[in-house]
Amino acid sequence: MNSTFLFTENSDTKSGDDDGPRREALRNLRFGAAPTSHMASVVFNREFGWHDPRIVPFGAFKISPMSRALHYGQGIFEGMKVYRSPDGSLAAFRPDLHAARFARSAERMAMPPLPQELFIGAVDALLAVDGTWVPEGRGSALYMRPFMFATEEALGFRPSDQYQFCLFGSPAGTYYDGPPSIRVWVTREFTRAALGGTGAAKCIGNYGGSLLAHTQAVAAGCDQALWLDAVEHEFVEELGGMNVLALFKMAGRAVLVTPPTSGTILDGVTRSTLLDLAGELDLVVEQRPLRLDEVQAGADSGELLEMYACGTAVGLTSIVEVKDGDRISVVGDGQPGPVARMLRERLLDVQHGYSTDHADWRHGVGAVAAW
Ligand code: PMP
Secondary structure, three states: OOOOOEEOOOOOOOOOOOHHHHHHHHHOOOOOOOOOOEEEEEEEEOOOEEEEEEEEEOOOOOOOOOEHHHHHOOEEEOOEEEEEOOOOEEEEEOHHHHHHHHHHHHHHOOOOOOOHHHHHHHHHHHHHHHHHHOOOOOOOEEEEEEEEEEOOEOOOOOOOOOEEEEEEEEEEOOOOOOOOEEEEEEOOOOOOOOOOOOOOOOEHHHHHOOHHHHHHHHHOOOOEEEEEOOOOOOEEEEEOOOEEEEEEEEOOEEEEEEOOOOOOOOOOHHHHHHHHHHHHOOOEEEEOOOEHHHHHHHHHHOOEEEEEEEEOOOEEEEEEEEEEOOEEEEOOOOOOOHHHHHHHHHHHHHHHOOOOOOHHHEEEEEEOOOO
16 A cells, blocks of 8 residues: 655646635634645545545545435544644644544444555645644644545445545634633434444534534524433433533542443544543543433532533533523533633643643644744
């Protein structure tokens, strides 16, 4: 397998032509608004396996109306970030975990897993040409979107023989404007995932199926829908694109509780990073089923101290209100708490390399000027 990415410029896109969009994107950081000027591409077919790794100008795909992804939903993606360190060097945060999850998602969707070497090779190769798109500033980063979809042109229910992998980036500041807190709305009409389903995979259908509840949450004056388990509708699972953690006061100690990744929720990289960091900060960490009524009773009694949503895009944000029909549970005093601040700062220290701890979580790609 050749994992050297060939750099291919179009005759009409000479280096330097894209500097206006880049400068504008860095001046006005809005999540997901502007793509890097290049993208990585690798294709798969049955004869050659994964082959033809390239860096090409960012641009449209030509897709046949018969492409299998459009009909049978074989599509998966990842979201990861590349941070600028205080010395100007760049590092992707835990790309090995994202590559492994991408491979697990592929397997669940009967797609050929992309070897880790090509996944990380694509990140390195893209940053070699578009490293100047990584913004400066704590909390800002280049969001990277690896994805893969079925391209074989044929109808009929079976896995595709051909696939396209692609990776592009987009400079990102904070995910939410305003104070670092959100309100969540419990969806009781819909469920996101059941055991044996695709909840643990980052497949595109999971997001399509979640959007209606998300719009209802927004209509109810909240930021995100909170998903419950599909069987009893009593246990907190996660949000549409973030994991959930709750900090309780129990027998005089602060205990951080988060639902286990037992098949119906996404195994978040930020979640597992925060669990490690929380343990180092001497919080007791419990991965166990979390009942919604435990959250609600804790908000009433004051034993629920803080609550968080976490993910690559958002980092860590505080959940300050849980709305379940007419019942509104205010978490703590309705403001982000001190532990949220401490965990968020610690997370940013490690992601940006302000702290030398956990250097193995950062995949360095060398110094790239930020002009
Ligand atoms: N749950 C879902 C459904 C998500 O889409 C995401 C974002 N990838 C997360 C949780 C958080 O995962 P991570 O920390 O790896 O971004």
